[in-house]
Amino acid sequence: MRTQVAIIGAGPSGLLxxxxxxxxxxxxxxxxxKSADYVLGRIRAGVLEQITMDLLDEAGVGARMHVEGLIxxxxxxxxxxxxxxxxxxxxxxxxxxxxxxQTEVTHDLMNxxxxxxxTTVYEAGNVSVHxxxxxxxxxxxxxxxxxxxxxxxxxxxxxxxxxxxxASVPASALRTYEKVYPFGWLGIMVDAPPVAHxxxxxxxxxGFALCSMRxxxxxxxxxxxxxxxxxxxxxxxxxWNELRLRLDPEAAEHxxxxxxxxxxxxxxxxxxxxxxxxxxxxxxxxxxxIVPPTGAKGLNLATSDVSYLSKALIxxxxxxSSVGIDHYSDHCLRRVWKAARFSWWFTSLMHKFPDTGxxxxxxxxxxxxxxxxxxxASTALAENYVGLPMETN
Ligand code: RFL
Ligand code: PHB
Numbered sequence: 001m002r003t004q005v006a007i008i009g010a011g012p013s014g015l016l017x018x019x020x021x022x023x024x025x026x027x028x029x030x031x032x033x034k035s036a037d038y039v040l041g042r043i044r045a046g047v048l049e050q051i052t053m054d055l056l057d058e059a060g061v062g063a064r065m066h067v068e069g070l071i072x073x074x075x076x077x078x079x080x081x082x083x084x085x086x087x088x089x090x091x092x093x094x095x096x097x098x099x100x101x102q103t104e105v106t107h108d109l110m111n112x113x114x115x116x117x118x119t120t121v122y123e124a125g126n127v128s129v130h131x132x133x134x135x136x137x138x139x140x141x142x143x144x145x146x147x148x149x150x151x152x153x154x155x156x157x158x159x160x161x162x163x164x165x166x167a168s169v170p171a172s173a174l175r176t177y178e179k180v181y182p183f184g185w186l187g188i189m190v191d192a193p194p195v196a197h198x199x200x201x202x203x204x205x206x207g208f209a210l211c212s213m214r215x216x217x218x219x220x221x222x223x224x225x226x227x228x229x230x231x232x233x234x235x236x237x238x239x240w241n242e243l244r245l246r247l248d249p250e251a252a253e254h255x256x257x258x259x260x261x262x263x264x265x266x267x268x269x270x271x272x273x274x275x276x277x278x279x280x281x282x283x284x285x286x287x288x289x290i291v292p293p294t295g296a297k298g299l300n301l302a303t304s305d306v307s308y309l310s311k312a313l314i315x316x317x318x319x320x321s322s323v324g325i326d327h328y329s330d331h332c333l334r335r336v337w338k339a340a341r342f343s344w345w346f347t348s349l350m351h352k353f354p355d356t357g358x359x360x361x362x363x364x365x366x367x368x369x370x371x372x373x374x375x376x377a378s379t380a381l382a383e384n385y386v387g388l389p390m391e392t393n
Contacts (some may be wrong), residue, residue, distance in 0.1 A: 003029040003119075005313060006139040006152040008127060008165050010039055010120055012102060013285030013302040014158035015109035019059040020310035022116055026317050029150055030120040031127055031141050033159075036110060043189055043262050045102040046212050046220055047072075047199075047296035049387030052303040053098055061108040068215065069100035075385065077372055078202035079365055081248050084372035085198070088382040091375070095386035099199075101214045102299055121148075129155050129168050132281035153280065156309060158302075160286040161271070169278050181268035181292060181347060182354055183207070186225040188239050189262040194219040195247070195255045201294070202246050203364055207352045208294075209246035219256075222293075224351055229265060236260050268292040270344050272336055275329040276305070282328060284309055289336050291343035294350055300387055301339050305332050307390065334391045342384040 005021055007014045010032035021028045032039065048056075048069070056062040073089035073096050089096050113120060124141035131137045132155050139150040157165025166174070194213035202209040207224035214220055223242055225234075236259060244252040271290040276283045285302030308331050312324030349364055349371075356364070371377045 001029065001148065002151045003027045004152060004317065005154045005156055006031065006137070006150045007156045007158055008129065008139065009157070009159035009163060009287070010036070010110075010122070011158060011160055011285065011302075012105055012109065012299055013287070013306050014156065015106060015113060016055065016059055016303060017156055017158060017284065017306045017310055018118060018120075019061060019109055019112055020055070020306065021313060022113075022118060023058070023060060024310070024314040024318070026313060028118070028156075029152075030113075030118075031124045031139060031150070032120060032122050033124055033127055035122050036120075040103055040106055040110070043101075043103065043187070043220075043264065045293075045296060045299035046099055046214060047300075048098045048100055048105070049300040050095060050097070051307070051387050051390065052300050055303050055307055056105065056108070059109070059112070061112045064104070064108055065098065065100050068104070069098040070213070070215065072097050072099055072198050074198050076196065076198055076200040077368060078200050078204075078248055078251075079368040083200065083248050083251070084368075086372065086378050086382055086385075088386050091379045091382035092386050095382075097296075097386055099213055099215075105299075127159075127164050129157070129165055129281060132168075133279040135280070137280045154313060155281045157281060157283045157287045158285055158306075161290050163287050165281060166273055166283055166287050169281070173278055175274045177270075177272045177274075179270040179344065181270075181351070182227060183224050183351060184227055184229065184265045184267045185210075185222045185293060186229060186231070186234060186239070186265050187220065187222045187263070188236070188260045189214070190219050190221070190258045190260055191217060192219055192256040192258040193217055195251050200247070200251065201346075201350055203350045203368060204246040205352070205361060206242070206246050208350045209243055210294075211247070211251070225265060227267065231263050231265055234263065236263075239263075266293065268294075268347065270340055272333070272340055274333060276332050277325070277329045282309055284332075288332070289340065291340055292347045293343075294347040295339075295343045295385060297339040297343050301336055304335055304390060308332055331391050335388065338384075338388055
């Protein structure tokens with residue numbers, strides 16, 4: 001098989017890149033190691049920045065998002081038992097975010113890809129990438145007992161943190177930066193109306209909690225938990241009891257509970273790999289960087305990488321220019337590091353660390369108090385939360 005761009009991974013990065021390239025008449029094949037149902041079964045992000053909404057529109061897959069997505073103008077910070085609203089729209093001069101699940105984004109992208117008759121190879125085994133330091137890279141994979149090869153001009157490594165793309169780059173060509181946090185997030189999905197209209201990020205002496213949602217009748221809640229916690233140790237009842245203890249009295253009273261439809265634990269990590277281009281191999285999304293979910297930046301960073309990459313590749317084919325390709329890594333990394341900084345800071349402010357202690361708790365509360373009462377500090381939070389502008393030079 002021959003194509004212009006071979007994309008590894010059918011998560012949001014790979015699917016969105018495929019769609020944007022298709023719109024511009026650039027040929028791409030996606031190779032994914034799991035099944036489509038498995039990819040759709042992963043419960044992940046829930047908050048989209050304007051840049052992501054715009055890109056989904058550009059890709060022609062925004063229609064359902066505009067009908068079903070919920071526009072949020074603010075978030076709530078809860079500390080010392082009280083909720084404080086950050087009015088993001090007012091502070092940023094009109095910016096807002098949208099609550100629309102990653103599962104739905106992925107669904108819309110998969111449907112569009114299928115409707116356009118584009119090739120996605122699901123359940124591809126032993127995917128490997130070759131010769132990306134020369135002019136004729138290839139991708140190999142196994143399917144139905146046979147080995148297949150794709151010849152291409154470029155490889156887009158959109159295969160997430162555990163993918164093969166980054167792992168195939170010689171260690172000497174790669175610099176990685178990592179911070180692992182000493183806790184995880186225990187998440188629960190429930191078919192019940194959310195406890196509040198907007199998200200609540202809670203700092204409590206018992207640890208962090210987050211009240212989020214997917215729609216007006218489906219809620220997503222998270223509790224900070226220890227790294228070695230097991231899902232099996234958490235009955236729904238235990239989860240709701242602990243959540244109530246981390247919320248303000250009004251929220252605790254109005255919390256609508258129900259049987260969980262999903263329960264899982266996610267570790268928290270900051271990770272950046274530099275550079276994000278090696279010859280004709282590009283890394284995009286979680287393949288190149290991971291941020292802790294506090295602040296909801298992961299999916300949005302993935303889409304901004306894809307925005308740069310699609311433009312660079314389209315420029316290469318339409319204008320015979322390598323400028324975008326040459327700047328890809330630098331442009332992405334400037335934005336990546338700012339989101340890494342924001343996610344690290346928001347995580348540090350909201351969670352209980354092993355060494356937080358009574359002093360650390362007081363310092364967090366003082367910073368939160370400053371944050372919600374200083375217009376300058378609130379604006380800095382709001383600007384980062386709604387998403388910083390794309391770097392263009
Ligand atoms: P993905 O989604 O991991 O997709 C990568 C795909 O590559 C496939 N793959 C391979 N395919 C072929 N060959 C191989 N060798 C392969 N190895 C892997 C995988 O099967 C998969 O289908 O990466 P992508 O596309 O870069 O997308 C990134 C986002 O998924 C991620 O950043 C977000 O989910 C992070 N995140 C959030 N981001 C936000 O912007 N807002 C949020 O509110 C938000 N909440 C979250 C989150 C992530 C979470 N978890 C579980 C880590 C909440 C949670 C709990
Ligand atoms: C979610 O709804 O899954 C979610 C929302 C906001 C975050 C992280 C996760 O910061």
